[in-house]
Amino acid sequence: MTMGLSWQQGPLGGATVGRFLTPEPLPQRLLFAEPLRRRMRVKLAGEWIADSENVVLLHEPGRYPVAYFPIADIRPSVLTLEDRATRHRDLGDTAWFSASVGDRSAAHAAWQYTGLPDHANVLQDRVAFAWRAMDAFYEEDERIVGHAADAYHRIDIRQSSRHLVVRDGDRVIADTTHPLVLFESGFAPRWYVPREDIDEAALTPVEGRTFCPYKGLASYYDIGSHRKAAWSYPQAWSEVARISTLVSFEPDKIEVFLDSKRLALEPGQGVLPHGIDRGLDPDEMLERGNHPDRQRT
Structure with a gap:
């Protein structure tokens, strides 16, 4: 997943949540x-x-x-x-x-x-x-990896005490009062839950991984009949190491409640997943996540 100036809800992305303060409307497409x-x-x-x-x-x-x-x-x-x-x-x-x-x-x-x-x-x-x-x-x-780096892309991670609950019908999948919230340029906040607050028996690992040029290699989980309703970065890159092994849930595929309010996937948040670059071994990406002293440009 990636975004920035012209992707997702970025200012030139076509689905921005902000607006340019100009007297005349801007063209629909700005390069x-x-x-x-x-x-x-x-x-x-x-x-x-x-x-x-x-x-x-x-x-x-x-x-x-x-x-x-x-x-x-x-x-x-x-x-x-x-x-x-x-x-x-x-x-x-x-x-x-x-x-x-x-x-x-x-x-x-x-x-x-x-x-x-x-x-x-x-x-x-x-x-x-x-x-x-x-x-x-x-x-x-x-x-x-993935594409040329976007200088306008930024990630901030914050500890929270808000109450996050994930449900599949009557079954509670996750319940936590100490999630991490990841703010990423152009994206709605993503909430990550510690493993100890998750009913891991509800998570079924699925084949196939994608990678984010800013976070690393992602693994996915089915929850009941909900395909790829959750994901995790087993060894996130050093810049975002705090989310390693934590799990995030997709609010358009599973019920996610934050302080009793159900979350929804916001407009413009569809993701074009990355396959692995030519000649890039997934194990190489995981190894990169094991070295916190290796910083990216």
């Missing part, structure tokens, strides 16, 4: 581009194919941030123009490239806008790489 101000590199077939300190990050409504590299900072002869061409609703004609290193080739691996309007010329002569087509992306010497 925002800014310099990343971090060295970013791309790896394919074990070799660096792009290395730049001049990356531009594009925030587009309802999408994860995308990094655009100057053509001059991309290794020569790696990209080959394809016959494929598409058109972006705001940015115009789009050319696509395959990427090749040695015997390794990836189709639809990168794209470039070739018919940009004048107001978007900051993206002129820049190429973006398809995340799943590449082996890895790095900021300095640390691997970034």
Whole structure:
């Protein structure tokens, strides 16, 4: 799960809970581009194919941030123009490239806008790489997973004494007066419950895990007939280590009450789940959660 400037309920996300204080309504879609101000590199077939300190990050409504590299900072002869061409609703004609290193080739691996309007010329002569087509992306010497990091993304965790109860009909699944509440940019608060306050017999582990670029690898649970109604980060990354092993419950799938008021999933809170990046072992992510001294950029 991830959000920030243009995702979920962020100010450019399309379902924001706030508003810009302007006399005239803003366009329904606002795109925002800014310099990343971090060295970013791309790896394919074990070799660096792009290395730049001049990356531009594009925030587009309802999408994860995308990094655009100057053509001059991309290794020569790696990209080959394809016959494929598409058109972006705001940015115009789009050319696509395959990427090749040695015997390794990836189709639809990168794209470039070739018919940009004048107001978007900051993206002129820049190429973006398809995340799943590449082996890895790095900021300095640390691997970034999921997508380019959103500088507007923030997580705060607070201890609470509010009364949180989770029910499946007449059965009490969880009952606590000391939950942790996780506030994440663009998201409604998420409530995490200590294991000792949960009837763990009600939780059925399910196959399949997703990961959050900001929290780590998530495991899921069915509750009765409610599919994936709860989740947990067994070894959350160091920045959010306080929620490790705790369980959070999805209020649109199971009854969650906070101080006797039933919670509901807020508009714009649907999640586009991440699979694991190419070449990224789930055990590697769990190992990362075991090292609190390893900080992310």
